[in-house]
Amino acid sequence: MEQLSRAMQLHHLLLTSRQPPSRDYLLERLECSVSTFKRLLQTLREQHQIPIIFDRALGGYRYETEPDSLTLPSAFFTESELFALLMAEQLLDQAQPGLLGTSIARLRTQTRELLGRDRSGRSLLRLHLVARQSVKTEIFDTVLNALLCANRLQFGYRRVEGSSAENSHRAVSPQTLLWYRDNWYLIAFCHAREALRIFALSRMDRPQLLTELAVVCDEAEVAALLGSGYGIFPGSTPLRAEVLFDPSAAPWVEPVQWHPEQQMERLADGRIYLAIPFNDLRELTRDLLRFAAEMEVISPPELRQAVVAAMTAGLERHGT
Known part of the structure; x- marks a missing residue:
């Protein structure tokens, strides 16, 4: 990869x-010796047909042909690196259709050709994004431009809180996407609230x-907004959730990293104990309800009550 970088x-x-x-x-900018520089030029010229020449009249190196007709040698990449590029391209294209446009069309084509997709006709990579909220291209482009x-x-x-929604007008300083x-959010300094906030692009x-x-806010402030608790919702003082899962939920609970600071333990009776910090x-609550019949919230009381209330409402809705 050092040769590719140079x-x-x-x-x-x-x-x-x-x-x-x-x-x-x-030599100074590439931070290499004369012999290394000569080997790099030889590799580019002979193995990859990159026409770099030394212009004696101008006293420096240049391309012999127009730069627009040149591409860097894809052979510098291993097959796993090419596959990673293809995966990143497909993820971005599915995450926000139209984002890439034609800007990397050549790279996309070369990558797929080098991986043999055109010859074999097989697709070695499939991405299936679930529950992705639709974001209009003009909205995404405006946010990205800002x-x-x-x-x-x-x-x-449009801010959603439970079953109610509130419409407002915001002026913000964007910090990061x-x-x-499977959804896009903008972290920005809200001038009305005079604080960092998270905005869903779909709203x-x-x-x-x-x-x-x-x-421009300090990077530490932006990182702190997400807090140390579970999920995307911010908070200053995380609470500690303790949950017990039945053995039947193990295949979907044990392999998952719920939080970097989680505590997980398989108990003697086969149940799984999970403790994680959370802010909101x-x-x-929504994630735990996926295991409604296979888990019990031990603490804190407010989380247990929220889960029970959601279950009760669901039973009442299906009571007839």
Whole structure:
């Protein structure tokens, strides 16, 4: 991978330098010896037909043909690395259709050809995203543009709390995009609340890019927003959930990392004890209800009550 890294850096230097860079300049930027540089040039020229020449009149290296017709040698990648590229491309394309467009169409085609997909006709990779909330392309593009330009953003927002919803107008400073559980979220500094907040892109309406520069928050603040508790909902003081699962739930409970700080133990009677920190009842309650007939919440009381209330409401709805 070191050779690939130098090849990519050399490619960037040749494309971006106003004048063909000299050998001494390239050696300094690539942080390599003369012999290593010569081997790199030989590999690029002979094995991958990359036409790099030394222009004596200009005293530096350049491409002999137009840069737009060149691609970096894909042979530098192992098959597992090419497969990882294909997986990342397909994940992004399914996560947000139209995001990649034609910008990496050549890379996508080359990767699939090198992996033999066109010859074999088989697909070695399938991604099936479940419960993905739809985000309009124009909304995603506007949010992404605000992030890249470091400008403020305003939009209408529909906040859902239980069975009720609240519509509001927000002006924010975008900090980062978050892909969580097959859905897109924007972490941003809300100027109305004067604090960091998390916004689901699927609940945004008519976002507009503003001319004011965004407020940039410290990375530690952004990381702290998600807190140390379970799920995406923020909170300052996590509570501790303790849950017992029946042995029948083991295949779906034991292999899962519920939280980096979880405590999990298989008891003598075959049940599974799980303890995790959490900040908000909503997400954890919904996840535990998947095991409604196979688990019992031991503590805290408010989590136990929330699960029991949801079960009771479900029984009442199906009572007839």
